[in-house]
Amino acid sequence: MITVLVVDDQQMVRAGFSALLAAQEDIEVVGQAADGVRAIELAEQLKPDVILMDIRMPELDGLQATQQILNGSTPGEPPRVVMLTTFDLDDYVYAALRAGASGFLLKHSTPDDLAAAVRVVAAGDALLAPSVTRRLVEDFTRAQPVVPATPARLTPRETDVLRQVARGLSNRQIADELVLAEQTVKTHVSNILTKLDLRDRAQAVVYAYEHGVVTPKPRH
Numbered sequence: 001m002i003t004v005l006v007v008d009d010q011q012m013v014r015a016g017f018s019a020l021l022a023a024q025e026d027i028e029v030v031g032q033a034a035d036g037v038r039a040i041e042l043a044e045q046l047k048p049d050v051i052l053m054d055i056r057m058p059e060l061d062g063l064q065a066t067q068q069i070l071n072g073s074t075p076g077e078p079p080r081v082v083m084l085t086t087f088d089l090d091d092y093v094y095a096a097l098r099a100g101a102s103g104f105l106l107k108h109s110t111p112d113d114l115a116a117a118v119r120v121v122a123a124g125d126a127l128l129a130p131s132v133t134r135r136l137v138e139d140f141t142r143a144q145p146v147v148p149a150t151p152a153r154l155t156p157r158e159t160d161v162l163r164q165v166a167r168g169l170s171n172r173q174i175a176d177e178l179v180l181a182e183q184t185v186k187t188h189v190s191n192i193l194t195k196l197d198l199r200d201r202a203q204a205v206v207y208a209y210e211h212g213v214v215t216p217k218p219r220h
Contacts, residue, residue, distance in 0.1 A: 002122045003030045005046060007062065008054040008084060013107065027118055036060025036068075040138045043069045049122045052105065054084045055092050055107040063092065063099045069102035080121040080200075084146060097206050098201070103127025107200065126201035151211065153195045161188040165201055166208035170198060 004021055006029060008014045018029045028045045028190065033039040035058045043051060051069070055062040066081045080102045087090065096104070105114065117127050155176075162175040164174040171189065175182040189201070198204050208214050 001120055002027045003046070003048045004028065004118055005033065005039065005042055005048040005051045005079070007030045007036070007051060007057070007065070008185060009034050009057040009171065010054075013054070015085075017114065020114055021118065023111075024115050034058075035121060036062060036065030039065045040068050048079050050118050051079050051081045052118075053101070057095065063095055066096070066099040066101055080124075082117055082121055097202050102200050102202050102205075103169055121200075124200060126205075134152045151196065151213065154192060158188050158192050158195075158219050161185060162192050162204060162208055163214050165189065165192075166205050166214045168205070 004027060005102060006014050006017050006018070011034070012020070014032045014034070018032060021027045021029050026094050030048055031042045033042050035057045039051065039053065039062075040060070042048075051066075053062040053132045057065075060068075060154045062097070066083075068100055070078050070081065078100075081100060082106055083092070083101045085096075085104050086107055103117065104124050105127065109117070115194065119125050151159065151162075160178060161174060164177055171182050171185045174185045178185070181187075189204075192198070192204060193200065196204070196207055198207060
């Protein structure tokens with residue numbers, strides 16, 4: 001059973017998401033919070049597997065709450081955080097990934113997409129669509145230039161795989177792109193995360209752009 005904490009300052013959003021998730025046989029909503037301060041308290045008390053976290057909230061916003069939850073001293077595996085967003089909040093993508101978010105979910109997503117997002121991040125994967133990674137590139141390149149580089153700890157093939165991960169491709173898409181078996185790609189991704197001491201694909205994307213593994217194309 002996947003346990004979920006829903007965090008949003010709008011009661012209707014919290015209630016709606018909670019009801020949709022509660023209808024799933026493998027998902028249990030263990031709590032709701034209306035702000036970041038309460039989210040931190042409930043995360044420590046309930047130790048959910050996944051937190052759906054709104055970005056803009058009173059008291060303490062979702063970015064700060066995520067940082068405190070994931071960098072806290074509470075023993076055990078930290079929860080996976082999915083940021084709840086709308087198109088007009090896309091400027092927060094890079095900051096959210098830096099804060100430790102494992103992915104993003106649009107508030108108007110379908111019930112199936114909502115449940116799938118929870119399952120994906122609970123399984124240790126990241127929820128990163130190509131549109132999200134494009135925004136990440138734009139945010140990062142506005143902040144600082146990058147110099148192409150290859151991490152010394154990675155093999156050339158692992159570096160190739162990391163570049164595709166940074167593009168937002170799934171394991172199957174990477175397998176097609178590099179003409180590899182999907183299981184081989186999965187193994188490469190696991191090795192990349194281990195060698196670079198990264199939690200998930202979301203952190204791998206941030207690493208790739210920060211360390212110049214991929215060079216963003218100039219915007220027109």
